[in-house]
Amino acid sequence: MAWLAIITAGLCEVFGVTMMNRWQNEKKFSMIVWLIVSFALSLALLSYAMNSVPMSTAYAVWTGLGASGGALIGMIFFGESKNWKRILFITMILVSAVGLKLIS
Amino acid sequence: MNKHWSIVLLAVLFEVIWVIGLKHSHSIWAWGGTAFAVVFTFYLLLLAGRFLPVGTVYTVFTGLGTAGTVMAGVLFFDESLSIAKVLLLAILLAGVIGLKTVTSHDAKEGDA
Numbered sequence: 001m002a003w004l005a006i007i008t009a010g011l012c013e014v015f016g017v018t019m020m021n022r023w024q025n026e027k028k029f030s031m032i033v034w035l036i037v038s039f040a041l042s043l044a045l046l047s048y049a050m051n052s053v054p055m056s057t058a059y060a061v062w063t064g065l066g067a068s069g070g071a072l073i074g075m076i077f078f079g080e081s082k083n084w085k086r087i088l089f090i091t092m093i094l095v096s097a098v099g100l101k102l103i104s
Numbered sequence: 105m106n107k108h109w110s111i112v113l114l115a116v117l118f119e120v121i122w123v124i125g126l127k128h129s130h131s132i133w134a135w136g137g138t139a140f141a142v143v144f145t146f147y148l149l150l151l152a153g154r155f156l157p158v159g160t161v162y163t164v165f166t167g168l169g170t171a172g173t174v175m176a177g178v179l180f181f182d183e184s185l186s187i188a189k190v191l192l193l194a195i196l197l198a199g200v201i202g203l204k205t206v207t208s209h210d211a212k213e214g215d216a
Contacts, residue, residue, distance in 0.1 A: 067166040074159025092199030093167035096192040
């Protein structure tokens with residue numbers, strides 16, 4: 001159950017970032033509401049998961065899922081650059097952020 | 105350092121403040137300040153997303169937020185600084201600087 005919660009939390013985070021993207025295009029107030037709801041749900045699920053999964057592991061998986069998902073959605077649906085250098089630098093940031101969360 | 109990246113850095117600063125706040129708030133004022141920092145962080149992220157790709161903004165925000173909380177832990181809360189931590193922080197910063205360099209060519213400015 002805890003792992004299901006972490007994965008769902010990661011997906012909620014990706015959804016929140018997608019709403020951030022849509023807000024830039026549409027400026028509808030409902031986007032902000034969805035953004036708040038999805039990030040709040042994401043953090044609630046994360047803290048629930050931390051009851052049974054070690055905090056550093058839970059945090060690392062959540063960060064990795066959310067930020068890589070957000071970047072992928074940007075490239076696939078919102079026309080963000082797929083330049084290999086950009087992908088390399090995003091990967092460097094993600095790998096080191098996940099590593100730091102695992103050992104902290 | 106241009107204006108739009110400064111907005112992202114300011115968001116990171118407020119993120120570090122509220123992450124510390126979540127752990128160490130004990131009074132109603134501290135909790136109020138923490139809540140304000142959360143709201144202000146997201147306001148800044150949305151603002152930065154007007155000028156820079158949202159995927160870039162969010163990755164930099166996540167990465168530097170992690171680096172900032174690790175540094176705050178070491179500086180203010182007596183957490184240890186290992187070689188592995190220093191190495192990962194260096195890779196992270198190199199990634200952020202690299203991303204900033206390539207983003208100046210494909211930033212949203214102008215094609216909005």
